[in-house]
Amino acid sequence: MKLFKSAAKPVAVARELLPTPFFDKLDAVSLVKNWHEWNGYLVADVVEAVGKEYFAIRNQSTLFDISPMCKYRVKGPDALRVMNRLVIRDVAKIGVGRVGYAMWCDEEGMVIDDGTVFRYGDDEFMLLCQEHMFTWLHDCAWGFDVSITDETHNFCGLALQGPTSFSVLKEAGLESVADMKPFDLREIEPGLWISRTGYTGDLGYELFTDSQYAHQLWDRLWGAGHKLWGLIPIGFDALEIARLEVGFLAPGLDFQPVHVVSRINRGRTPFELGFGRLVNFEKGHFNGRRALLKHRDEGSRYHLVRLDIEGKEPAKDAFIYSGRDKVVGHVTSAVWSPTAKRNIALAELEAPYGGKVKNGLWAEIYVYKEGAWQRRQKKAVVVETPFFTNARSRKTPPDLF
Amino acid sequence: MAQSEKRYDVIVIGAGHNGLVSAATLAKLGKRVCVLEKENEIGGMARNYEIADGLQAPRIAHLLYNYNPVVARELGLAEKIDKAPISTIALSDDGRHIEIANGALRYADGAEHPDAAAYAEIRRKIEKFGKLLAPLALRSPPDLSEGLSLAGAGEAAAIAKLGLELKMFGKKDMREFLRIVLSNIYDLALDEMPDGEVAGLLAADAVWGAWAGPRSPGTVFLLMYRYAYGADPSLPKRGAGAVVDAIVDVARSRGVEIRTGAAVSRLNIKNDAVTGVVLEGGSEISAKVVMSSLGAFPSMKMAGPQHYDVETVRRLRNVRAKGMTAKVNLVLRQEPKIGGVSLAQIAGRFVIAPSAKYVERAFSKAKYGEFPGAPVIEFVMPMVSDAAQRGRYLLSAIVQYIPYHLKGGWDDAARDRLTALTIDTLSQYIPELRENIAHVDALSPAFIERETGAPGGHWHHGELSTDQLLTVRPVNGMSRYAFGVRGYYLCGAGAHPGGGVSGAAGRNSALQLLKDGVLS
Numbered sequence: 037m038k039l040f041k042s043a044a045k046p047v048a049v050a051r052e053l054l055p056t057p058f059f060d061k062l063d064a065v066s067l068v069k070n071w072h073e074w075n076g077y078l079v080a081d082v083v084e085a086v087g088k089e090y091f092a093i094r095n096q097s098t099l100f101d102i103s104p105m106c107k108y109r110v111k112g113p114d115a116l117r118v119m120n121r122l123v124i125r126d127v128a129k130i131g132v133g134r135v136g137y138a139m140w141c142d143e144e145g146m147v148i149d150d151g152t153v154f155r156y157g158d159d160e161f162m163l164l165c166q167e168h169m170f171t172w173l174h175d176c177a178w179g180f181d182v183s184i185t186d187e188t189h190n191f192c193g194l195a196l197q198g199p200t201s202f203s204v205l206k207e208a209g210l211e212s213v214a215d216m217k218p219f220d221l222r223e224i225e226p227g228l229w230i231s232r233t234g235y236t237g238d239l240g241y242e243l244f245t246d247s248q249y250a251h252q253l254w255d256r257l258w259g260a261g262h263k264l265w266g267l268i269p270i271g272f273d274a275l276e277i278a279r280l281e282v283g284f285l286a287p288g289l290d291f292q293p294v295h296v297v298s299r300i301n302r303g304r305t306p307f308e309l310g311f312g313r314l315v316n317f318e319k320g321h322f323n324g325r326r327a328l329l330k331h332r333d334e335g336s337r338y339h340l341v342r343l344d345i346e347g348k349e350p351a352k353d354a355f356i357y358s359g360r361d362k363v364v365g366h367v368t369s370a371v372w373s374p375t376a377k378r379n380i381a382l383a384e385l386e387a388p389y390g391g392k393v394k395n396g397l398w399a400e401i402y403v404y405k406e407g408a409w410q411r412r413q414k415k416a417v418v419v420e421t422p423f424f425t426n427a428r429s430r431k432t433p434p435d436l437f
Numbered sequence: 438m439a440q441s442e443k444r445y446d447v448i449v450i451g452a453g454h455n456g457l458v459s460a461a462t463l464a465k466l467g468k469r470v471c472v473l474e475k476e477n478e479i480g481g482m483a484r485n486y487e488i489a490d491g492l493q494a495p496r497i498a499h500l501l502y503n504y505n506p507v508v509a510r511e512l513g514l515a516e517k518i519d520k521a522p523i524s525t526i527a528l529s530d531d532g533r534h535i536e537i538a539n540g541a542l543r544y545a546d547g548a549e550h551p552d553a554a555a556y557a558e559i560r561r562k563i564e565k566f567g568k569l570l571a572p573l574a575l576r577s578p579p580d581l582s583e584g585l586s587l588a589g590a591g592e593a594a595a596i597a598k599l600g601l602e603l604k605m606f607g608k609k610d611m612r613e614f615l616r617i618v619l620s621n622i623y624d625l626a627l628d629e630m631p632d633g634e635v636a637g638l639l640a641a642d643a644v645w646g647a648w649a650g651p652r653s654p655g656t657v658f659l660l661m662y663r664y665a666y667g668a669d670p671s672l673p674k675r676g677a678g679a680v681v682d683a684i685v686d687v688a689r690s691r692g693v694e695i696r697t698g699a700a701v702s703r704l705n706i707k708n709d710a711v712t713g714v715v716l717e718g719g720s721e722i723s724a725k726v727v728m729s730s731l732g733a734f735p736s737m738k739m740a741g742p743q744h745y746d747v748e749t750v751r752r753l754r755n756v757r758a759k760g761m762t763a764k765v766n767l768v769l770r771q772e773p774k775i776g777g778v779s780l781a782q783i784a785g786r787f788v789i790a791p792s793a794k795y796v797e798r799a800f801s802k803a804k805y806g807e808f809p810g811a812p813v814i815e816f817v818m819p820m821v822s823d824a825a826q827r828g829r830y831l832l833s834a835i836v837q838y839i840p841y842h843l844k845g846g847w848d849d850a851a852r853d854r855l856t857a858l859t860i861d862t863l864s865q866y867i868p869e870l871r872e873n874i875a876h877v878d879a880l881s882p883a884f885i886e887r888e889t890g891a892p893g894g895h896w897h898h899g900e901l902s903t904d905q906l907l908t909v910r911p912v913n914g915m916s917r918y919a920f921g922v923r924g925y926y927l928c929g930a931g932a933h934p935g936g937g938v939s940g941a942a943g944r945n946s947a948l949q950l951l952k953d954g955v956l957s
Binding site (some may be wrong): 117142143147172175176178179180225318321322324325 | 709713740741743745746747748749750751754811914
């Protein structure tokens with residue numbers, strides 16, 4: 037904690053995992069002390085119980101500490117050009133005060149990472165993502181007039197997600213978020229930024245401030261929401277269920293960030309991940325454009341698809357078969373969806389499976405029951421839409437509960 | 438205001454010999470070609486200039502090495518260029534110089550040299566292996582990015598042929614080739630002879646123009662590159678500039694338009710394809726294809742980094758092109774005298790590299806950005822025997838190990854130090870030189886970069902080292918002359934196979950773009 041008292045950057049290279057600016061607050065309410073490492077920080081897998089936390093996302097409201105997320109500010113006269121050089125979509129279409137989902141590729145058109153682009157001004161952006169991009173951004177910006185700063189360690193964030201999240205904000209004196217539409221970004225008070233974004237597919241916001249104000253922010257939300265609106269902190273495990281219900285991708289699971297892998301052919305194109313619609317070939321050159329044109333014309337080698345699998349045993353790590361004996365892919369993420377009441381998964385299939393051929397797929401699920409493994413062949417159906425959608429997530433102004 | 442001029446098939450940026458060869462090659466096939474040169478003179482590093490009232494001097498290159506007979510034949514240059522091999526005098530501190538004439542090494546006074554046999558054997562090997570590699574210089578490097586395919590089979594065959602020819606050398610020579618090809622000249626020479634003028638000459642011949650010392654790996658390869666068409670350089674009548682003049686004649690006779698004083702400020706690019714160039718001053722010239730004979734890095738900047746992938750820009754930024762070679766031209770009042778050198782021998786090439794160790798020591802200083810205590814020098818006095826220049830003498834010196842990245846930078850004082858160092862070193866062998874000098878031109882690597890567009894003033898536009906050769910020259914993924922944006926091609930020494938007044942890069946690039954179909 038010493039490291040964050042002054043809200044300065046870490047003063048030395050720490051040998052242990054770092055506490056996030058919210059760690060004290062989480063630690064105080066954590067019953068299970070179930071932590072893991074995220075980007076060098078200690079974060080919760082579970083705070084109390086997964087089930088309770090998951091249902092709070094869908095029925096109450098929740099706080100998730102997103103401080104370890106990599107955050108890079110790109111600022112200067114060429115900021116828009118640099119962002120457009122980086123990502124596959126047209127950043128010019130993200131207005132000031134708006135947020136956009138983006139992917140970016142290497143020269144071979146393989147996805148390096150995905151993340152969100154926050155547009156603070158005409159010439160100012162913040163890139164939020166999973167992977168470290170500082171050197172990549174500098175390489176990307178060579179020859180352009182911008183400054184790039186890594187704000188990962190001095191800018192903290194909380195995701196406030198769930199149907200009562202607007203009520204919590206109102207109670208906290210931030211009612212003016214009412215007219216914010218999904219993907220809007222606003223400095224709601226000096227030094228406090230709010231975006232109507234999230235990773236749960238539910239009504240929700242993400243709040244960012246300088247790390248020195250972390251405790252103030254936590255206390256303010258906690259005081260407004262814990263008793264009245266069922267606000268509780270959550271860990272990764274609950275969030276993992278929610279994001280899969282919407283079909284959001286997790287780098288490292290559903291695709292392999294191409295800068296991290298060392299084996300060849302582990303990279304995937306945006307087309308193969310189902311994000312071909314994001315690729316804007318008209319905006320001028322961007323990284324990987326020439327390779328992506330080729331990939332577009334030659335077709336995808338793989339298809340990342342949503343699967344609805346019979347039964348209720350999550351198809352974690354399952355092989356996917358076409359018919360009884362041809363392996364055509366594998367599950368990348370799987371969970372039982374408590375809200376959809378379906379056994380859902382994301383799976384990567386070799387083309388044409390999951391693309392032109394969608395029928396006749398089976399998941400081979402391994403189930404461990406008290407000292408014995410069982411193998412189960414379950415029918416898998418490709419699903420085109422998210423498993424969970426809810427009008428409240430997009431309604432403006434949001435409903436009060 | 439920008440105005441559009443008539444449309445060409447091809448614009449070539451830079452009227453150095455490679456740019457001119459590209460233009461002439463394409464014009465032969467009826468393409469409309471315009472060459473744009475920012476200087477007022479044509480020829481780049483290979484041109485002549487008027488150093489003093491009526492006296493012509495080679496601007497930079499003064500001899501021909503790896504002059505490519507295939508390129509010359511294709512262009513019909515062979516009969517236009519009057520060149521003859523010249524002898525080499527390796528100068529010795531004790532006045533007992535060594536002469537290599539017609540492939541044989543002896544003392545300059547005619548006595549036999551104890552290392553003559555060892556020298557002959559090394560030379561035989563290097564020439565033979567250089568000849569083996571020479572055909573590679575006339576092909577685009579194979580495209581390995583797509584793996585082996587039927588389309589790529591022809592290219593793989595070229596490599597297979599190399600392997601076959603290597604096998605036909607017989608076991609002994611094949612093993613010898615593989616043993617030495619990546620090694621250093623210092624070990625190769627000193628395994629066979631004591632250090633001295635002969636080893637020094639081999640060392641110097643391996644490193645001209647390179648950011649490398651005799652102990653650097655890859656210097657044997659550099660020597661093979663240089664000796665591929667024979668170890669003896671040739672001196673064209675009227676200097677290297679005569680070669681450029683001949684290429685210009687051929688190009689013009691085929692309808693190539695050459696404009697001087699036409700500096701390109703940037704490329705016009707639309708939908709990821711080249712549409713022409715914009716000149717300084719704003720006028721525009723349109724063309725289907727633009728070829729750049731500048732180095733790879735300045736060529737990228739001319740198009741703009743926004744048109745290149747991030748990885749490509751990073752690779753191009755890291756091409757090693759640190760020039761190590763300066764040019765000093767001296768106008769002399771009277772005929773220079775070198776002790777121990779006969780009147781006949783004075784028309785030859787002189788090398789100041791009394792030992793391999795001397796060469797390595799000079800590099801040791803220069804690689805840290807300092808002037809060497811004593812530089813390695815190659816000089817010729819091309820006009821000594823030319824009656825037309827009676828009473829006036831020129832000394833053209835290539836001064837090796839003058840770093841581009843000089844500590845403190847290149848200013849007038851540094852240039853004066855270059856001049857002084859060169860004259861001091863030459864004076865040890867030409868005693869009355871100092872009083873004899875009427876005029877000096879000293880061109881630092883930094884100056885050469887500004888004048889010619891060669892990054893770092895490097896005469897190969899990028900170090901010829903194993904990490905920057907063949908499929909990775911200038912950088913991985915760009916070895917086949919096509920340079921990112923459709924219709925943009927590299928045609929200078931920065932591309933395969935590299936520099937020297939050979940014209941191979943310019944010719945290959947022209948043939949490749951025709952194959953790529955960018956003109957149709």
